[in-house]
Amino acid sequence: MHKPFAEAAKIDEVILSRLMPEEDLFAGLSKIARDHGIERGVILSAIGSLKNVVFVNVRPHIGIPVKTEDMIQIEDTGPFELLSLEGNFFPSQEDGEPVVHLHAILGTSSGSVSGGHLLKATVFTTTEILLGSITGSSVYKAKSDLTQRMELLLSRS
Amino acid sequence: MHKPFAEAAKIDEVILSRLMPEEDLFAGLSKIARDHGIERGVILSAIGSLKNVVFVNVRPHIGIPVKTEDMIQIEDTGPFELLSLEGNFFPSQEDGEPVVHLHAILGTSSGSVSGGHLLKATVFTTTEILLGSITGSSVYKAKSDLTQRMELLLSRS
Amino acid sequence: MHKPFAEAAKIDEVILSRLMPEEDLFAGLSKIARDHGIERGVILSAIGSLKNVVFVNVRPHIGIPVKTEDMIQIEDTGPFELLSLEGNFFPSQEDGEPVVHLHAILGTSSGSVSGGHLLKATVFTTTEILLGSITGSSVYKAKSDLTQRMELLLSRS
Numbered sequence: 277m278h279k280p281f282a283e284a285a286k287i288d289e290v291i292l293s294r295l296m297p298e299e300d301l302f303a304g305l306s307k308i309a310r311d312h313g314i315e316r317g318v319i320l321s322a323i324g325s326l327k328n329v330v331f332v333n334v335r336p337h338i339g340i341p342v343k344t345e346d347m348i349q350i351e352d353t354g355p356f357e358l359l360s361l362e363g364n365f366f367p368s369q370e371d372g373e374p375v376v377h378l379h380a381i382l383g384t385s386s387g388s389v390s391g392g393h394l395l396k397a398t399v400f401t402t403t404e405i406l407l408g409s410i411t412g413s414s415v416y417k418a419k420s421d422l423t424q425r426m427e428l429l430l431s432r433s
Numbered sequence: 434m435h436k437p438f439a440e441a442a443k444i445d446e447v448i449l450s451r452l453m454p455e456e457d458l459f460a461g462l463s464k465i466a467r468d469h470g471i472e473r474g475v476i477l478s479a480i481g482s483l484k485n486v487v488f489v490n491v492r493p494h495i496g497i498p499v500k501t502e503d504m505i506q507i508e509d510t511g512p513f514e515l516l517s518l519e520g521n522f523f524p525s526q527e528d529g530e531p532v533v534h535l536h537a538i539l540g541t542s543s544g545s546v547s548g549g550h551l552l553k554a555t556v557f558t559t560t561e562i563l564l565g566s567i568t569g570s571s572v573y574k575a576k577s578d579l580t581q582r583m584e585l586l587l588s589r590s
Numbered sequence: 591m592h593k594p595f596a597e598a599a600k601i602d603e604v605i606l607s608r609l610m611p612e613e614d615l616f617a618g619l620s621k622i623a624r625d626h627g628i629e630r631g632v633i634l635s636a637i638g639s640l641k642n643v644v645f646v647n648v649r650p651h652i653g654i655p656v657k658t659e660d661m662i663q664i665e666d667t668g669p670f671e672l673l674s675l676e677g678n679f680f681p682s683q684e685d686g687e688p689v690v691h692l693h694a695i696l697g698t699s700s701g702s703v704s705g706g707h708l709l710k711a712t713v714f715t716t717t718e719i720l721l722g723s724i725t726g727s728s729v730y731k732a733k734s735d736l737t738q739r740m741e742l743l744l745s746r747s
Contacts, residue, residue, distance in 0.1 A: 282450035282465040292727055293596035294742040297654055308596040318478045318563050320722070321632045323676045323693050325648065333514050333540040334482065340454055340558055350544040357647050359693045359705050360517045360538070360674045362480045364561065377561075379480050379516045381538060381546060381674070381695060383647040383706040387664040389695060392540040393514050401654055401737040404678065404691075406632050406724075408477070410563075413449055423558040428451040439607035439622040475635045475720050490671050490697040491639065497611055497715055507701040517674045517695070519637045521718065534718075536637050536673045538695060538703060549697040550671050565634070567720075570606055580715040585608040 278420045281430040287408040290320065294404050301326065301397040302376055305365070308407060309374060315367055316410040319378075322361035324403030327354040331380060331392035341424035350392065355400035356382035359389060366428065369416035375426050377417075435577045438587040444565040447477065451561050458483065458554040459533055462522070465564060466531060472524055473567040476535075479518035481560030484511040488537060488549035498581035507549065512557035513539035516546060523585065526573040532583050534574075592734045595744040601722040604634065608718050615640065615711040616690055619679070622721060623688060629681055630724040633692075636675035638717030641668040645694060645706035655738035664706065669714035670696035673703060680742060683730035689740050691731075 291312050295304040309317055330351045338346040363378035381391035420427040448469050452461040466474055487508045495503040520535035538548035577584040605626050609618040623631055644665045652660040677692035695705035734741040 278453070280451055280453045280456065280461070282448050282468060284469060285447050285449050286445075287447055288600075290599050290601055290724070291596050292599050292724065292729060292742075294594055294744075296592070296594045297736060299594065304594070311596060312598060320477060320634060321676055321678060323678065323691055331540075331544070333542050333544060334512055334557075335542045336511060338512065342558060348542045348544075352544075354650060355648055355652065357693060357707050359695050360676055362478055362517055364478060364480065364563070377480055379514060379540070381516050381705075383645075383693070385647050385649045385662045387645070387647065387662075387666075387704045387706065389546045389703045389705050390544045391516050391538075391546050392544060400648075401656060401739055402734075402741050404742050406678070406722075408563075410447070410449065415449060420559075422454060425558055427559050428449075428561050430451075435610070437608055437610045437613065437618070439605050439625060441626060442604050442606050443602075444604055477634060488697075488701070490699050490701060491669055491714075492699045493668060495669065499715060505699045505701075509701075519635055519674055521635060521637065521720070534637060536671060536697070538673050546703045547701045548673050548695075548703050549701065565720075567604070567606065572606060577716075579611060582715055584716050585606075585718050587608075 278422060278427055278429055283413060283430060285413040286411045288411055289409045291407040294402060295399045297399055297401060299399045301399060314409045316413050318364040318408045318410055319361055319405060320408045321406040324358045325355055325400035326358050326397045327400040328398045329354060330396040331394045333392040340422060359383050366415055366417045369418040369429060375417040435584055435586055440570060440587060442570040443568045445568055446566045448564040451559060452556045454556055454558060456556045458556060471566045473570050475521040475565045475567055476518055476562060477565045478563040481515045482512055482557035483515050483554045484557040485555040486511060487553040488551045490549040497579060516540050523572055523574045526575040526586060532574040592736060592741055592743055597727060597744060599727040600725045602725055603723045605721040608716060609713045611713055611715060613713045615713060628723045630727050632678040632722045632724060633675055633719060634722045635720040638672045639669055639714035640672050640711045641714040642712045643668060644710040645708045647706040654736060672717060673697050680729055680731045683732040683743060689731040
């Protein structure tokens with residue numbers, strides 16, 4: 277059952293990487309994880325630029341569980357400076373495959389900023405990512421009845 | 434006296450946590466710190482969604498010290514995707530109690546982004562926080578005459 | 591030649607620092623790196639406030655290489671809450687001097703947020719930076735023919 281938890285873990289190794297123009301951000305990140313055998317990872321730093329982004333935000337005044345119609349999808353070819361990329365990946369409790377969860381913040385030519393829960397993005401000039409490999413953790417991703425989203429779940433709980 | 438400093442420290446342990454819907458973000462974070470005996474902590478990563486947020490920003494063209502009327506408070510029920518959460522907590526020099534300092538960036542349904550110095554927030558669907566425990570540090574928070582805010586102070590200085 | 595890479599490295603030491611009002615952000619960061627002998631560094635956390643900022647964003651619909659006229663420069667005296675500061679520095683392959691790359695996100699009094707690739711900024715009240723010292727890395731910065739920007743390059747590649 278999903279409940280709050282706080283688990284002590286370690287980040288003994290970090291992976292410093294650069295993605296190239298035209299690379300898919302999600303595929304690039306997944307390949308790095310696979311090549312380095314990282315089961316649980318967190319983005320410690322990311323800087324670069326993106327294009328062809330698709331992201332979602334939630335409508336105001338909604339509640340949980342979040343329904344499909346509660347989310348608004350935004351597509352923009354950009355390109356944009358990638359100002360912040362937060363997120364992580366953890367294995368799905370069902371099949372062990374990594375579930376990637378990313379939130380991006382993008383700079384526009386007016387100086388204003390847009391962003392949301394990222395679904396898709398292509399690297400424009402570069403993306404420099406510092407990925408932390410989390411060890412000593414037993415956390416999985418599993419669908420929550422409460423939110424209807426894939427949420428972190430401590431396997432011991 | 435407050436002055437610039439740069440102190441070498443360690444982050445040997447990280448705490449991976451999940452807060453649940455309706456939890457208070459500040460109370461949740463403080464409980465994690467207390468339960469794990471973390472005196473000095475820094476948010477290394479955070480992703481999730483928030484509602485009922487209160488944050489402040491400063492007016493343009495003001496100087497220091499920052500006065501109460503120099504700050505504009507914004508309240509919004511949201512909910513919002515939590516796109517970035519930066520911050521830390523350090524013990525107050527006066528009583529040793531943790532002083533939590535958080536800046537949040539929130540995605541809105543238009544795709545635009547808002548945010549500021551966070552005063553209050555409730556978890557909407559989830560908040561996944563990776564907290565670094567800073568050891569080997571002698572830094573405190575103490576009120577600065579110069580800025581009239583609680584600022585980092587090296588106790589040896 | 592520039593190509594994608596992912597290199598395992600370590601962050602054994604972090605530098606916790608505070609910059610003071612009127613300090614130049616770039617000069618302050620460079621001094622910390624120099625004083626602590628850090629060749630390769632990454633910002634793990636930053637929180638504070640800035641003024642007199644200059645940043646650039648790219649125009650929509652441009653391609654690579656990015657030309658000077660593809661970028662729009664924005665100057666604003668602020669001050670602003672510093673909501674996020676992402677970035678790193680690596681030695682230039684040419685002369686070994688650190689190449690600092692920073693993206694900033696700033697809160698405005700309306701609650702909206704601006705930001706971009708940062709060229710210049712002065713500390714307003716404070717800037718608290720947690721800098722990670724990356725060791726075991728052989729990554730440099732070198733100009734890319736493809737993007738016409740200074741990009742990360744693995745020296746072994």
